Amino acid sequence: MPPVPHRPPAAGAAVTGAGAPPTADARSGPFPTLPPAASRIHFTRLPPPPSLSSSSTLASPFPSPAASALHPSDEALSAMSPREQTSLLSRQRCWRRARDLFDRLRALPGYAPNPVHYAVLLRHLARARRWAELRRAWLGMALPPSNPAYAALADTLAKAGLARGALLLLRHMRAQGVAPDEVSMNTFVRVLKDQGRYADGLALFRNWCDGRFEVDFLDLDGIAIDSDGPMQFLLADIRDDNFASGALAIDEGPRKPKLVATYNTLIDLYGKAGRLKDALDMFLDMPAHGVMPDTYTFNTLINVFGLSGNMAQAEALFASMVVRGINPDTKTYNVMMTLFASTGDLDGVLKYYWEIGKAGLHVDAVSSRIVLQVLCERKMVCEAEDVIEGILNSGSSVHEQSLPVVMKMYVDLGLLDEANTFFERHCRGKGVSSKNFAAMIDAFAIKGLWEEAEHIFLSRRGDGNNKDIMEYNVMVKAYGRAKQYDRVSSLLESMEGSGVSPDECTYNSLIQMFSVGGFPQRAKKLLGKMKDAGFEPKCETYSAVIRSYSRHCLVPEAICLFNEMKSSGVEPNIIVYGLLIDMFAETGNVKEALHYNNLLEESGISANQVVLTSLIKAYSKYNCWKEAQNLYSRMKNMDGGPDIIASNAMLNLYANLGMVTEAKEIFGSLRRNNNADGVSYTTMVYLYKGMGLLSESVKVACELHKSGLLSDCASYNAIMACYVAKGNLRDCAELVQEMILANIPPDASTFGMIFSLLQNSHVSAEEVLQLESAYNDGKGSAKQAIVAFLFSIAGMHAAALENCEQLLRPEWTIDAWAYNVCFKVYASCGKVEKAFSLFVRMNNLGLKPDTVTCIHLATCYGKPGVSEGLRTNAHLEYRTDELMSSHNALVAYIESGKNNVAVQLVKK
Template identity: 30%
Template structure:
């Protein structure tokens, strides 16, 4: 949009704004015209008969203009002389911007035409709503050239239409032009500007505008405050959207201090703010106060806010009571009420209540859309009533007109719960309906991946091109992560080549999966290459990706590279977490570097006690023959830092058994039994071997029976212990 003409201060004469008329092409300031009431009394045009004739005349003109292929010039030429208010009405009724320009141009060609701010306002609004910005700029410049001073209403139109079109900079530029031109913004204009900033999420600018309406009189010490409830309501709502509870409360207090009328909208805005802050008690008190007032009372929006608050704060037990109070107050639930309640009950698997509300919603004449049916299908799947979910979908499908998002949503529900057959059925129905979009195939790949059928996911991917649904970036990323999960190395390498050829770049999550997979496969240099290529493509690594590469180096024993990766992670502004430090510990443990591992373990302990790190350190102490340090660490774990676990106890059992420390080993076995830390075959074998070493054959046999009852298959180690029991029994 071109720059505005230089700001010019327009001095409004009051009556000029009342009539909106300035003599065309006049170099001097026009004379003050008579007021409307004076003009009407002189001409007699305010009599009932005159008003009726005026209305009929304008209506006939509008009807003629509305006819298809009507000539604007011909219709208006036949209409005769038109007054200012007639011109305004005719122009304001034109919804087609082309016809509006024709009408305005006809006005300008008349001998009695006088530049009129009201006509320009109407035209600017019409062009703005039609998004005809070049034309709007043209007539704005023409308006200034005609020396027609823009009014507050003019600027309000310009700020509003640009703001609604998402043109924030242009809207702000008009607002600033207003200030520079000496036009003092009134409260309505400031409210429009605040709504603009709210639309774009600029809280700071909205705050400046709002608090700028407050001014203190230094003479009498009084404070000027906004007077319109909507101004306060807008600011309260904006603060609520940004979870600024204290600030919203301050605005509410200022509103009461100013004596501004508290409307239902005001109370609803504050209830919403309280609900977002989790302050259910205060929200309920506001509803009580509303009921006590005569000028406002709770409406459907009030109860919807309460219901939403209860749902978000996990107070589902209060929802039913709120709905009853709503009905007792004579307020009927609307579509929002039903949607919120049904979604809440469905998410919490309260099937019968969700079903009852669906029936009531339908009986009340509300339309149940596809999204609501998807919510119900998800509920039935979670409740393991898949047949009912299928029945609902078939009913929905029989109505026809399903959107691809509905097919995808239902398939996604089935995929998450591994209902592969149902997902395939929906997939085929969608394809038969001609809805072959990448998102549909992506979800089908997800369904196969959830069931570990990775080669089938590859088949779906390969079918995309044949079916006319070209894979998108999400398709490639989904497949890459599935191939890593399925450990399909050869296919993965082929797909990575295809990604490059297609001009896509893997997402951060995909790169992390590939780096981790290559590391697990011992292909460290390939993991390193993928990581470097990712950085070169402009994708920034996160802690997870750095951890994947560091772990690959740790598994391979590459100490220098691992340390460099750790340094890069810190240089990138990330704080190493327990996963990173545990990888470093694993590296030092594999290399037998006890002192370095101890330093890392201390770092981890400061962050958060970690079981895996403690087990790694314990194993290193045992391997290094540092039995005293191992015992000290084990005792610390017993005290709850980070707590005992089956792996640590099994390691200590083996240590004590091999060192001949029978009593200490038996103590560990008893602790394991007391704390239910004997659940896998390795732990059972350790306990049985300890009992055999101590000569406690009955306890060993009981442990063996318990192992069988747990459904665990005895291993070679178990049979060795059993043979020793038989030998000692002389069998």
């Protein structure tokens, strides 16, 4: 979908914008069609979400007056049932209060130890990462660890990123002879699934269904030796003699899962493992075992099929929910939006976004984040601003992850004022993480907007949100792209003052920046600092500095760094060898180029096209065409064959040696394969011309002109050289005009050919000499005047007049010779009055007429034989005197105010 043009709203005006047209293959169904392209997309203003209060938390299944308080009296606790006590213990918001409440429960008269209470306490302690307290609670349990404790603790450890400790519990269960029930089995399968161990998760489930409990296939011995984990105290209970021979049997024998949560886990596991048919079979098998799918089941299955690219099946499942009477929740719509966003289907995203409100649900942070992402990616500014306004109206704030996305949209569109306003409103002084600050800085850095990036970098943060190394690294990138190298030093000083140490990325970015910027010595100094800081530079880092040395022809420094690289144990790759070989090739040192090519092959690396091309260039310096030819033949046997650079190098070598037959063979091959470029054609044009084969040269030049490969001044000059050789004045002039229109300014070679052409085009020697002198003196308007003169004598009067108008702009100050050119152009076009006005201006400026002026006056007066006489040396002095007399008469009329008489004199 093309971006919608943005029209910044006036101050205080409502934000509006154009909408997105529906796709042609819009899906039919019970949903209303999308608005037409001409209408504005209006996002529904959804009501604010309900405020969170204690009443919205999980309520006890047996409510009582005592259970409504988080801190009841001992009498109230005693009156509660075990389930009410469990609910109260679960709702504690602090691990200390949970522990204290648990201790109070244990102290109640007649309290019977409850394994679920222990499980809830362990969950609280694990969530708070109170490992010492957890160990004491575990060791102090009045009951042996049971399934609730194992399941609760494993789930919490896994969510805390401690999956190894969670799986250690599975080994502990096996050692203690505790067979998993369905809840704990489901928990451990989920842990294995989240770790990507799909086969292990399925094996654990199948064994459980068969009535067996085996853990050997999980390779838990590697986990058991992790003595630094929070559950290391369990290792004392895990001994080989605790394992009975064979598998631990489950008394119930083979079984099927009865919990919908188990089916949900397995459906997700099959989906992530790419086994879609098994996932669908598991879903279809649920009703046969008396387990009905719930909303979470459909959400999981929809996500599984959608991520696999089967959007039709995902939509069919969504429709099936409604048919079965299972109400989608906000997460269901979010899943559908995510799937359509992943395929770039904006209409699909918006359809399900609108349906949230229609279903009586509330947009959550995920919904807003998804829709903002797709709108910002498509640069739909007004629509994105509508979503933001709706978020604010609901009493919420823009999700932190959406902040860089919106900023990038504004920056990419050049709406810097809007970006700054958004930042001030939503980011400055807020609790935005350093990671997202870095992303916003990067949006400016990519565009080279270092000042805007610096503004964000220096902005005030929320409490506890300090800059981390990622922001500094992005600022290095911003300064590097903008070539603000001096600011990097102050940035590094501020980094040290903030207690932030450069990391490996910092050093690599700095070294790359100074290498590309042409400061190899500073890059080398940073390389030393990087090593002193304990980082080991990689081959790519050394390569950047060596490349900078080679570009500046610092050969000893490049070789020294190469040797340092090898002594550090870093093996050079083909890029490093190629840089050195090319460096010596450019300097014509064939011996050293071959030496490093030998080192390359000795290291077991085969030379590629780039290396062989460099060697061909080296041989070309000494016209060693046989050696170069052998390398070129070797390249023909490589994948892809010789590239255009190698072919042009050989063409240039053959051209320098006048080897027309060999050059024609390569050029013909390039043309047949449509690989010839402007350099190829240019080389052949000069080769044929230099060998006196003018017709062949012109033929190739014409082919080059029609090929669309004219991209630089050299290729244009090659064609012009042929036109000059044949005396084609008009063709040369048109070619110069084409160059100017293509924004390719003529160079010294172009003007040299123009002067050569003028000297052979019946133009007076005085005119050519005056133009050449102005060009050689570097006069500011010389090039413009020469081009105008060329256009005029070639009969391209419109182009000549256009150039003269530019020369005569008020802000330009031109000399008499430039007036002479304009005078000639206007006179040649028959604009006598305009020419006369220039003559008057020259007189007013005190610019005395010279021989060239008189020549142009002759053209202007149009006296028979005068123009021709002036071009003959025998008559030059006589005709000049005659014209000077006319000039003096003109001046006399002008000074006496008789301009009309002067004009009539000119017209005569």
